[in-house]
Amino acid sequence: MVHIQDLPIELLRLILSFIADPEDEPFLKLPDRADQSAKAKGGNANELERDDQYDDDDADEYENLRNICLVSRRFRELAQPLLFRYFDDDGLAGDLSKTISFAKTIYRCPHLGKLVQDISILPIPFCLGGPRQLTVEDSEFFKGAIQDLQLADQEEAWISAMEKSDLGVFGALLVNKTPNLRGLHLPGGQFSMKPFTHLFSRNPSFLSDLESLWIECEDEFSGYNIASYQEFLTLPKLVFPTFENGDLLDASFPSTWAPGTLMTEQVAFHRCHIDAGSIRKFMRACKKLKSFTYQNFSLDPHDQRTPSTRATAEFNAAQAHEAALLHKNTLEHFHLEFARDPWDFENPEEYLSSRVKIGSFRDFVVLETIFLPHALLPPHPQFPRSLKTLHITDCNSSIRDLVQNIAIDCKNGLYPDFTDFKVLAIDITRPIKLSGQRIPPGKTPEQCFLSLQGLFKGTKVDFQILPYKIPDFDEYDDSDLDYEDYEEYPLGAGVPGMDRMPGLFDLIMQRALQDPDFTNLRSHAASDNSWETDDND
Numbered sequence: 001m002v003h004i005q006d007l008p009i010e011l012l013r014l015i016l017s018f019i020a021d022p023e024d025e026p027f028l029k030l031p032d033r034a035d036q037s038a039k040a041k042g043g044n045a046n047e048l049e050r051d052d053q054y055d056d057d058d059a060d061e062y063e064n065l066r067n068i069c070l071v072s073r074r075f076r077e078l079a080q081p082l083l084f085r086y087f088d089d090d091g092l093a094g095d096l097s098k099t100i101s102f103a104k105t106i107y108r109c110p111h112l113g114k115l116v117q118d119i120s121i122l123p124i125p126f127c128l129g130g131p132r133q134l135t136v137e138d139s140e141f142f143k144g145a146i147q148d149l150q151l152a153d154q155e156e157a158w159i160s161a162m163e164k165s166d167l168g169v170f171g172a173l174l175v176n177k178t179p180n181l182r183g184l185h186l187p188g189g190q191f192s193m194k195p196f197t198h199l200f201s202r203n204p205s206f207l208s209d210l211e212s213l214w215i216e217c218e219d220e221f222s223g224y225n226i227a228s229y230q231e232f233l234t235l236p237k238l239v240f241p242t243f244e245n246g247d248l249l250d251a252s253f254p255s256t257w258a259p260g261t262l263m264t265e266q267v268a269f270h271r272c273h274i275d276a277g278s279i280r281k282f283m284r285a286c287k288k289l290k291s292f293t294y295q296n297f298s299l300d301p302h303d304q305r306t307p308s309t310r311a312t313a314e315f316n317a318a319q320a321h322e323a324a325l326l327h328k329n330t331l332e333h334f335h336l337e338f339a340r341d342p343w344d345f346e347n348p349e350e351y352l353s354s355r356v357k358i359g360s361f362r363d364f365v366v367l368e369t370i371f372l373p374h375a376l377l378p379p380h381p382q383f384p385r386s387l388k389t390l391h392i393t394d395c396n397s398s399i400r401d402l403v404q405n406i407a408i409d410c411k412n413g414l415y416p417d418f419t420d421f422k423v424l425a426i427d428i429t430r431p432i433k434l435s436g437q438r439i440p441p442g443k444t445p446e447q448c449f450l451s452l453q454g455l456f457k458g459t460k461v462d463f464q465i466l467p468y469k470i471p472d473f474d475e476y477d478d479s480d481l482d483y484e485d486y487e488e489y490p491l492g493a494g495v496p497g498m499d500r501m502p503g504l505f506d507l508i509m510q511r512a513l514q515d516p517d518f519t520n521l522r523s524h525a526a527s528d529n530s531w532e533t534d535d536n537d
Contacts, residue, residue: 084115087174091123096165100138103174107145113177120185121171122216139163145173154198167191172199175207182237183212188246189221193228200231211237217245219271222305226272230254239265243272245305249312250277257285266291271298271305271339275312276319283323291333292324297340297373297394299426299468304339314338316356317376328364335371337393349397351375361387368417374431380405389420399423399431400452403463407455421456423465431465 089098099121106113134142139162146158146169162169167187172195175181184207199206213232217224222245233241234256241264248269262285272294274282283289298304315323320336336358340351355375360382361367367384373394379401383390390406392399410418425431432448443451453463 084112086118086120087116088120089123090120096121096123096167096170099167099170099174100134100142100165103170103177104138104141106174106177107141110177114180116178116181118183118185119175119178119181120183121167121174122185122187123167123190134163134165142170142173149176149199149202151198158195158198161192161195168193168195172196176203179205180209181207182209183214184210185214185216187221188215188217188244189224190217197231207232207235209237210235212240212242213238214242215244215246217243219245219304219306221245222271223247223273225249225252227252227254230256233257233262233264236263239263240267242268242270244270246272248272248274248278248282250275250281251312253278253281257281259284260287262286263288265289266333268293268295270295271303272296273314276315277312279315279320280323283326286327288330289324289327290330292327292331293333293335294320295335295337297337317358317372318356321359321361325363329366331364331367333369334361334367335369336376337371337373338376340394352397374399374402374423377402383409383415383418385414385416387415387418390418391420391422391424393424395423395425395431396427397430398433400434403452404455407459407461410456410459410461419460419462421461421463423463424468425465426468428465428467 087102089096089102106116142162143159146155146162149155149158151158158169168191171186171191175184175196176199210232213229215226215229224246226243226246226248229241229243232238246269264286265288267286267289268291270293274294296305317336317338324331324334352375357378358372358376358381361370361384362382364384364386366386368386368388370383370387370389371391371393374392374396375394377392381402383406392402406421409415423431429445432445432452449465452465456463
């Protein structure tokens with residue numbers, strides 16, 4: 001009879017990997033905060049005491065791996081790397097107890113620290129410092145750990161911060177014992193960077209294998225200085241930085257970010273404020289940039305940054321384009337969306353004409369994916385020959401002339417690999433109208449869309465107009481507004497294919513009634529006559 005432990009070790013590892021996380025993703029693609037509780041929890045059956053803070057409903061993977069460690073020495077050796085691969089403290093305990101407990105385990109058993117590849121510490125903001133104070137035992141334990149660092153005149157400050165349950169101290173102590181760490185997810189603006197700065201200055205190999213950094217930030221902590229993370233971005237393998245709600249200004253731009261010194265390949269800024277001087281310097285500092293995302297637009301009121309007065313203006317589309325040209329031979333993805341003030345919705349045509357337009361992308365060699373709002377595009381945009389995907393976002397007025405020019409370029413062979421063309425709109429009736437927000441006399445909404453889609457006949461382009469999923473402002477449900485969600489009702493999901501969707505007229509009425517462009521969402525939309533054609537049109 002064959003025993004399970006007689007199976008090849010490679011097969012056992014594969015089996016345990018499914019137990020650890022059935023829907024596991026590469027650790028560099030850090031999960032959304034809502035999904036992080038499903039990741040394997042740090043811990044060990046033989047060397048970590050069972051604490052109450054690990055008793056949450058989402059710890060099934062942790063429990064399974066913990067129990068597997070009890071089966072045999074061989075199973076323990078196979079399960080332990082999976083058990084310690086991720087550590088996630090989502091703050092649900094109300095303080096840093098989970099992080100403190102995990103750090104103690106790593107210090108007691110240093111070999112376990114070598115197994116940790118990804119750390120996420122996101123305490124609930126109002127619980128920082130926590131109602132639960134350190135126990136005498138924990139205080140003495142970490143005091144000894146700090147003294148072992150031989151920090152000289154900084155030691156007293158570290159101990160004082162530790163006794164106040166400062167996240168900066170415990171985060172720095174933890175990552176100092178995880179030499180193979182590749183992904184780090186921290187809350188921005190909620191703790192001092194000094195402990196990390198001290199360790200960077202003392203140890204040249206500190207975090208030398210880190211590849212991904214995600215600084216998540218709630219709106220109440222927005223405005224932190226992105227430059228305070230300068231040592232992270234100068235790490236030799238840091239290629240995936242992401243920042244939320246931070247500021248990067250020319251006046252405080254790090255001198256250590258010299259031209260061609262940053263290994264960053266894919267950078268994302270969400271709800272950030274960056275001025276023109278900083279965007280130019282940052283682009284110069286990146287050695288080989290492949291993906292650039294600057295996304296500030298959102299319909300979600302919970303996903304918008306509180307406006308504030310800043311000394312310098314945000315960079316514009318032309319300045320971003322000029323800076324991106326430095327990477328014309330390597331850039332594959334370009335995503336640019338600025339925030340809009342509420343009054344910008346009242347006159348979309350005026351807003352459209354007032355925005356600085358993006359320049360030509362003809363010189364970009366490998367650029368495949370472009371996300372840009374309608375207001376940043378000129379009437380005849382010029383895209384690279386390598387273009388495959390184009391999403392025109394926040395579209396609130398006619399795109400007929402623009403689409404016709406793009407279609408002509410496609411038929412002339414300028415974009416041989418272009419297949420995915422999406423237009424995202426709050427009100428899907430607006431993009432398909434004629435210039436001046438009119439429709440052709442005698443035309444129906446469906447005919448207007450089909451005439452646009454027909455421009456790409458004979459090409460490989462799949463042209464769609466998609467409505468944003470409007471948040472329910474009365475009963476808000478915290479749903480994610482990703483592009484996949486926008487495609488709930490694709491307008492003309494393909495022709496033929498109109499029969500796969502709800503009645504187009506009903507869909508238009510449904511979206512119009514939810515359109516926040518109107519001053520009064522419900523009453524104004526209900527009386528909208530924009531689809532009527534005047535006799536003198």
